[in-house]
Amino acid sequence: MTKTAPGPLTGIRVLDLTRVLAGPTCTQMLGDLGAEVIKIERPGAGDDTRGFAPPYVPNTRESAYFVGVNRNKKSLTVDIAQEAGQKIIHTLLASCDMLVENFKVGALAKYGLSWEDLKAAHPRLIYCSITGFGQTGPYAARPGYDSLIQAMGGVMSLTGEPDGLPQKVGIPVADLFAGLYGCIGILAALQHRNATGEGQRIDIGMLDTHVAWLANQGMNYLATGENPPRLGNQHPNIVPYQVFATEDGYIVLSVGNDPTFKRFCDVTGQQALLDDPRFATNAARVENRALVTDTLAPVLKSRTTTDWVAALEAASIGCGPINTLAQVFADPHVQARGVVVDMPHASGETVQVIANPVRLSATPPTYRSAAPLLGQHTDEVLREHLGLTIDEIATLRAARIV
Structure with a gap:
């Protein structure tokens, strides 16, 4: 109306x-x-x-x-x-x-x-x-x-x-x-x-x-004098904060801090990563971006998008599907x-x-x-x-x- x-x-x-x-x-x-x-x-x-x-x-x-x-x-x-x-x-x-x-x-x-x-x-x-x-x-x-x-x-x-x-x-x-x-x-x-x-x-x-x-990317340049590289769907300052393939599609994973990464490891059965200094902190994960991505990719590929969203959301871990516009406008929250x-x-x-x-x-x-x-x-x-x-x-x- x-x-x-x-x-x-x-x-x-x-x-x-x-x-x-x-x-x-x-x-x-x-x-x-x-x-x-x-x-x-x-x-x-x-x-x-x-x-x-x-x-x-x-x-x-x-x-x-x-x-x-x-x-x-x-x-x-x-x-x-x-x-x-x-x-x-x-x-x-x-x-x-x-x-x-x-x-x-x-x-x-x-x-x-x-x-x-x-x-x-x-x-x-x-x-x-x-x-x-x-x-x-x-x-x-x-x-x-x-x-x-x-x-x-x-x-x-x-x-x-x-x-x-x-x-x-x-x-x-x-x-x-x-x-x-x-x-x-x-x-x-x-x-x-x-x-x-x-x-x-x-x-x-x-x-x-x-x-x-340009926000954080503009400030990254001003702080370093270096042009930020293209990273595809990855975040320049946070890892893992990107798209991963699942068993039947894709998911966006947004792990914004170290406590969230610990919960992510608990949900995915990857607790051993927390003892590896290359994974232990966000700064280390940014430095070892390729290793983190290669390590987690097969883990996320093992279950469907729906399964991962349900499991990760239950642990208050930022994630979501990549919706088409049809899915956006049909989404119950959007409606x-x-x-x-x-x-x-x-x-x-x-x-x-x-x-x-x-x-x-x-x-x-x-x-x-x-x-x-x-x-x-x-x-x-x-x-x-x-x-x-x-x-x-x-x-x-x-x-x-x-």
């Missing part, structure tokens, strides 16, 4: 000049938290991801990609290349709290919509720009793409088998992290504005955010957490979307409207926010401004 209770950002209005994934991820999060998000799209075309199909949502011509990151938004088609279209945007900004955009650096200046153009007239405006490389630096003008950022940000050098090719992550993590960091920045800027009345510019570069989440939400769509169909993972006890995310049809709310927004008449809207539409 669609939830309609107010969210923590109820009363906040966002002008959304984003497309594809990084920007829409950010603005969908704001919408889930209760903000009114007005998504500006090109007349006749819309967000690029409307064309990223198949697959389509069942019984519609809406791409699954677009529907996944554009709920809780109103679609207003405006040609910002035309002066009349720019006037519409400028008028809307008078009642907006935030503008989020992911155009190339400098692209909005030709429409009078850059931060520099707007900050004097709208001193309370929070203006978030999400680009590949940020607003400054030698790469600022370059376009940013997820796989490019994964490559340049170092993650691909860390991902893949030691003797194989560098690999990107199977989902567009560079886009997603940039969108989430953008949302974090916006919420911080909103808190500042609530305290001071002052808006500000937020500069999110995908490469910056990618480097930021109990309500990770899939059914929403009515303007096509007349009910669409399934992945729920917002932020669980707030007092003001949970809301699911008010599924991703809009192209231009679905154009008349509504122009009437309610600009006060235009039906005839005035018809004139704009005839001129292909909206």
Whole structure:
């Protein structure tokens, strides 16, 4: 059932000049938290991801990609290349709290919509720009793409088998992290504005955010000056913490400390390993990674995945199967957490979307409207926010401004 209770950002209005994934991820999060998000799209075309199909949502011509990151938004088609279209945007900004955009650096200046153009007239405006490389630096003008950022940000050098090719992550993590960091920045800027009345510019570069989440691997490099090698499914700092083959498939084993390794040896009948200094501590196991792996591989191969998961979980040892997406969405825990939400769509169909993972006890995310049809709310927004008449809207539409 669609939830309609107010969210923590109820009363906040966002002008959304984003497309594809990084920007829409950010603005969908704001919408889930209760903000009114007005998504500006090109007349006749819309967000690029409307064309990223198949697959389509069942019984519609809406791409699954677009529907996944554009709920809780109103679609207003405006040609910002035309002066009349720019006037519409400028008028809307008078009642907006935030503008989020992911155009190339400098692209909005030709429409009078850059931060520099707007900050004097709208001193309370929070203006978030999400680009590949940020607003400054030698790469600022370059376009940013997820796989490019994964490559340049170092993650691909860390991902893949030691003797194989560098690999990107199977989902567009560079886009997603940039969108989430953008949302974090916006919420911080909103808190500042609530305290001071002052808006500000937020500069999110995908490469910056990618480097930021190198986490322990980035710190390993800074501490040693050595490039971490690709380890496949193994952990750079903990052993055994990896994938092992079982009798009928695979299991992920996560032995996070020495007491857990002792319990693991007890469950698997390998207590003798605890007397071997090469196995006795995590530091020793990291130094003897290949030996540990070769020793444990036939042990894990001796039983099925289901058997191992049951036995290891009973001893509080981190482990789990490697699920397909079908298994993920059928998992009883995933289902109990309500990770899939059914929403009515303007096509007349009910669409399934992945729920917002932020669980707030007092003001949970809301699911008010599924991703809009192209231009679905154009008349509504122009009437309610600009006060235009039906005839005035018809004139704009005839001129292909909206």
